[in-house]
Amino acid sequence: MSLQLDWSNEQQIVEIPESWITRLEQLLKLAAEEEGMTDGDVSLTFTDDEEIHQLNREYRGIDRPTDVLSFAMQEDGTEELDIIFEVESEDENDPISGMLGDIIISVETAARQSEEYGHSLEREIGFLFVHGFLHLIGYDHQDEETEAIMTAKQEAILQKAGLSR
Template sequence: MSLQLEWSNEQSEYEISEELIGQLNKLLVAAGAVEGVSDGEVALTFVDDEEIHRLNREFRNIDRPTDVLSFAMRESLGEEPEITYEVETEDEAIPEFDEMLGDIIISVPRAIAQSEDYGHSVERELGFLFVHGFLHLLGYDHQTPEDEAVMMGKQEAVLQQIGLTR
């Protein structure tokens, strides 16, 4: 088994290229390796500000758009055993899918604006937000300065490893 990225595009402001998806796959594998996660599925959706605003209102009681949302299937990878589902066939049992780690939703307009604010590429910002979302799926948070420093350090290390520098 391995880490799998399933993605969809629900926005029209920025073209999501196969090269970008390949880069995000590399980031997923690299971040997974750092965290000791080698199996599972992550669903990534690219949206516009209106959709992420709606999701924030509905699920977080926040009435504004944000750059990224993460919906973990469980609080932390260490809390529950890994689950693999199987389908019985006449010949043998075959794996159906790995455990779903969760969903990451990225607002592409926010990523574009932030890339301009920070003076780096849109691809780098999308990569940053993706790794940020992935770490949230694993239970990381940034509510305190110490926790934020840990998350930022992990994000930057993975981005550097893949060559997505500022």
């Protein structure tokens, strides 16, 4: 197995060039290498503010759009995942065939943020993708210490890919 990025574009605001997908595949590889990972599948969906607002409200109870959402497939304590493991697992060491989870990016919010921060939309989407990936593998930013760790990891990966501010 190897690292795999599956993506879909469900928004009509910005065209997603193939070069951006190549860059996101590079970021996935760099981020995984930093974490000592060689295998895993990530599903990425580009959407708009309306759709991500709905998802944010439904799954997080927050009634507003956001820039990125991550839904990890291998979180502990999820009853639904236990069912998936029992039904679909052929290999007990890899119960869901390496699927790490889903990342959903609002291109609409990313475009606003890129203007606000003064960098390219490609850089902002790259940042949001790495941020989402780190959430998939267990990183969070609930306090200053964990936020500092996550921020440092994100910036190091983006620097390696040539996506500095």
